[in-house]
Amino acid sequence: MNARPSAGVPILRLGDVLVTGLLDQLDDNSARAFTDELTSRITADEARGILIDISRLQIIDSFVARTLMELTTVARLLGARVVVAGMLPPVSITLVELGIELTGVETALNAERGMALLGWQQTRQLPKGAARAALS
Known part of the structure; x- marks a missing residue:
């Protein structure tokens, strides 16, 4: 058995959308493992959308930005749309100060x-008994 290294980041499937997140800074090995794992899941699960939640990232550097841009390009080539969600204000300010543009990355x-951009809609659940009354 040829085991690939795992990025240690959960990737959840919701219909045809994969949901994942970045919890900490990525190093070269974990970024490669994350990209490999996510692109494998795109094809295996026939995903049409990917949501990457970065709300826990306190800082971002050019390496992480480049990884997100490359991942977005690879996913698009595989027929999937990527949305990066939850960027904190200090992270966006840092990107601007460093002159880094997330070219091709939808936020x-x-x-x-982000899920709404990928076609998901939140449905309101009626309180118990209200559904029956609404049908009457």
Whole structure:
């Protein structure tokens, strides 16, 4: 058995959308493992969308930015749309100060808005008994 290294980042499947996140800074090995794992899942799960939540990232550098851009390009070539959600204000300020543009990376304020961009809609659940009354 030829085991690939795992990035240690959970990748959840919600229909045809994969949801994952970045918890800490990535080094070369974990970035490669994350990219390999996510691209494998795109093809295996026939995903049409990927949401990457970065709300726990306190800082970002050019390496992480480049990794996100490359991952977005690879996913697009595989037929999937990527939305990066939850960027904190200090992270966005750092990117601007460093002159780093996330070319080709679609962003959303939070995961809920990111899922909406990928075609998911939040449905309101009626309180118990209200559904029956609404049908009457």
